[in-house]
Amino acid sequence: MRTRLSTEQRREQLLAIGAGLFANRPYDEVWIEEVAEIAQVSRGLLYHYFPTKKDFFASIVRAQRDQLLQMSEPDPALPVAEQLRAGLDVYLEFARTHPDGYRIVHRAASGADREIQEIREAGMAANATRILDAVSVLTPVTEVTRLAVRGWLTFVATTILEWLDQPKITQEELRDLGVRTLFAAVGVTP
Template sequence: MRTRMNTEHRRAQLLAIGAELFAGRPHDDVSIEEVADIAQVSAGLLYHYFPSKRAFFVAVVENESAKLLHAATPDPSLPPLDQLKAGVAVYIDYAERHPDGFRVAHRAALTDNDLLRIHEGRGAAHRDRILTGLAMVTTVDDQTPIAVTGWLAFVPAAILAWLDDPKITREQLCDLCARALWAAVGLQPIAESRPRQ
């Protein structure tokens, strides 16, 4: 039996179904008809919200990226390093729960301009948050944004390598990512870093 929903709720429902399906299978293996069947709507209604399967996929990636960015919002009451580790932990948790979706989103961004735009927008927001936190423990100069941008490329690559061959714990992965940032920006070893007075 079909449930009537307002436009906002229906769109959110379709995006949630898409996220679940795309997280578990490659883009080409998911059909609009399958999404519509799960949502108990017609394929035509789904096309009313999203003009094509590709547009639907891009909307799913954009929605998931926004949720991930929101989930990684730093807690200003934590020290900068703890804020950083909490943000990395969010990414690792997401990758653990949705390994296929994480792989698709990060690898597709390399070849798809729309997904690259989403990826770069999310990266810029993360970079700015990290620079704000780093300013509490060190001087942020012209090299720092470049180092942070490079580190933001390192983190998903490290997570993807870990997903493919998890020989270390998630805690070790989180620590590795944090140490890599500290090294990239030229800070002391993490245990010795303290906020500037």
Template sequence: MIGIMRRRLSTEQRRAQLLTIGAELFARRPYEDVWIDEVADIAEVSRGLLYHYFPSKRAFFLAIVEAEGAKLLQASAPDPTLPPLDQLKAGLEIYIGYAERHPDGFRVAHQAAATDDDLHRIQRSRITALRDRILAGLSAVTTVDEQTRIAVTGWLAFVPVAILEWLDDPAITRDELCDLCARTLWAAAGLRPA
């Protein structure tokens, strides 16, 4: 019998591979329907090796949520050559597109954060980074004060709820959803779209 030659990955590559496999599985199925053995089988590693990187299924899931959030934050970085409203819409397009491609994972990450302290901590960190990014963009077109900061923070809670509603009942187009979210922030910040 001829054995299959496995490629040896560095620690960072192996961890990234496991996170990618886990993200794909958790995006398609609920948490309780994803098995560590399945992840190990797909990665062609032992269950013990997976537990070497992540001490529990929960730790694995939290690492995936954190990694996916970081990817989304990086992918939605604003293009400084665009006007602020266009920067916002471009970021929203990426965020909505992610939710559209991974509806189950998007639901799990946002709904579980309401009742899970660790997920809430990860989400708060991402929200703070997004809020600061948006406030920096808004400072080019308006005075940013405490009211603006609170309005942006509230808007960041509105957007995932609007996306979840749209995923459940897409009564408007994706472009209309993006425009609605952008106009809502502009209104909350006391601005009028140009």
């Protein structure tokens, strides 16, 4: 039996279903009909919310990215190292408790179209700005520093994906690895 939901509840339900499907299967293997069937809605209703499959996928990637950015907003009252640890703790906990969402945001850009790449790039840029703002308290920000932070963000995303697929170290060990590598990359001691 179909459950009546508000417009926003229905949209969130569809995004959650899509996140689970896209995280575990390639884009071409996820069918809009399957999403509609799981949600117990018509395909037409799904297309009312998302005009195309690509729009649906982009909305999922954007929602997962935005949720993660909101959850990881830094506390400027904390020392830089603590801000970084706290941010990494949020990312790692999100990845552990929402592995589908994390995988979508960080695997989506590889081989994806321009819009998906831009969504992921906006998230990376927001994180780079946050980190550079914090690091600027410890060292002048140069182009080398900017490049180091961008490289570090890619390193962290890759190590978290590896950890999700093969969790051979603890969450705390991964967080500490991330903290050490950032400070080494930007050439400062916290």
